[in-house]
């Protein structure tokens with residue numbers, strides 16, 4: 275026989291307590307009640323619960339404190355907050371404090387039943403989930419900014435609310451999303467990352483929602499979409515700002531209805547997916563410009579997490595570099611990773627890392643390939659040299675903290691195709707330097723140099739880089755891939 279599950283109901287209004295106890299009782303839960311914070315603490319000290327429902331305002335304190343205490347001391351008990359109708363701030367606060375979900379007053383019993391079922395279901399999955407340490411351990415950072423971020427991740431991982439992750443390119447947004455998934459109750463379910471900018475507009479609906487055989491030319495068999503693939507887990511929508519407006523409407527509907535309709539299907543299919551999203555763009559500004567739907571923005575942006583750029587957490591640099599070197603060495607079968615010399619570390623510290631952790635990884639990978647000894651020197655890192663007076667005037671991006679433009683007369687020897695070379699002003703390329711190269715390769719070098727310079731001037735923001743180069747975002751992606759620029 276299945277073990278009876280139990281819930282703690284905390285509310286100072288007797289009518290509400292009775293309503294909740296009756297509803298939960300009909301669902302087979304054994305309920306204890308408390309009308310004050312003090313009583314709730316006593317019950318929690320004596321019993322273990324599968325769920326806790328708490329009101330926000332209690333005679334001796336705030337339900338928010340109870341949420342924080344439960345998520346700290348009884349992380350196995352999901353807690354949901356009962357909030358006043360329309361009090362979105364309180365609901366968001368509760369989620370940030372570690373609540374699993376919230377329910378507005380007057381309590382809609384169908385919504386409440388759904389919430390309870392979900393909590394119990396997730397609890398079961400959590401019990402059989404592998405430890406989250408493996409993924410979580412990858413998110414390195416000892417700085418205060420990272421400690422705060424990790425704390426917030428641990429809290430939001432418990433909830434089901436959508437999380438919107440903002441941060442510059444390469445800062446670790448996807449790793450944060452993976453950590454939220456790994457630390458949450460859905461960790462045994464799939465984590466499905468999607469780069470919204472990489473799916474051709476005409477294929478988007480079928481990619482997201484799947485299609486039925488014969489629904490369009492080329493649909494030879496039924497195909498599940500990304501939502502179905504993520505069922506029971508997490509769908510990570512990266513570069514969400516790139517979604518075309520028409521697709522935004524369909525996505526909003528899928529999130530609201532918790533069901534999707536595959537292309538060519540007659541019926542909706544229910545899906546249970548947690549949505550995490552990320553962008554390096556200012557989505558609020560896009561909303562103001564009418565380029566991103568406000569209703570979708572509010573839907574996905576229930577909790578916002580900012581991942582700080584690497585230059586704002588300099589304390590992390592030595593440890594992060596060490597971790598990256600360990601990982602790269604292991605991948606190359608090296609037993610002992612090289613160390614960073616003191617001058618190499620100083621050089622890294624004075625660099626602004628517009629491409630953040632990904633750029634650090636690229637720099638160290640290149641250094642590892644080129645260095646000879648067991649210690650990496652500043653030279654091995656080959657960071658862009660500071661600008662000379664002859665260099666072009668710094669752009670706005672440079673003034674805002676990006677690295678200085680490279681010297682105009684950079685050595686052509688650095689422009690080896692396929693290598694992550696330093697940005698070079700394409701105007702300084704001399705056909706004579708590459709006279710022995712075939713024409714296509716000479717043209718590629720010019721293209722590569724122009725793209726690298728634009729990337730650097732635009733702080734590795736691909737959308738701005740594409741605009742600066744006068745090409746579309748997709749064309750830029752294609753060229754980056756073709757030229758092997760990471």
Ligand SMILES: Nc1ncnc2c1ncn2[C@@H]1O[C@H](COP(=O)(O)OP(=O)(O)OP(=O)(O)O)[C@@H](O)[C@H]1O
Nearest residue numbers: 412413414415442443444445446447448449631632
């Ligand atoms: N705190 C960290 N500790 C260890 N590795 C990290 C950290 N942050 C980022 N990385 C690594 O840096 C690389 C880039 O991270 P990630 O892909 O998560 O960045 P992103 O912000 O999603 O990038 P983009 O904006 O291009 O989508 C990955 O290899 C990731 O593992």
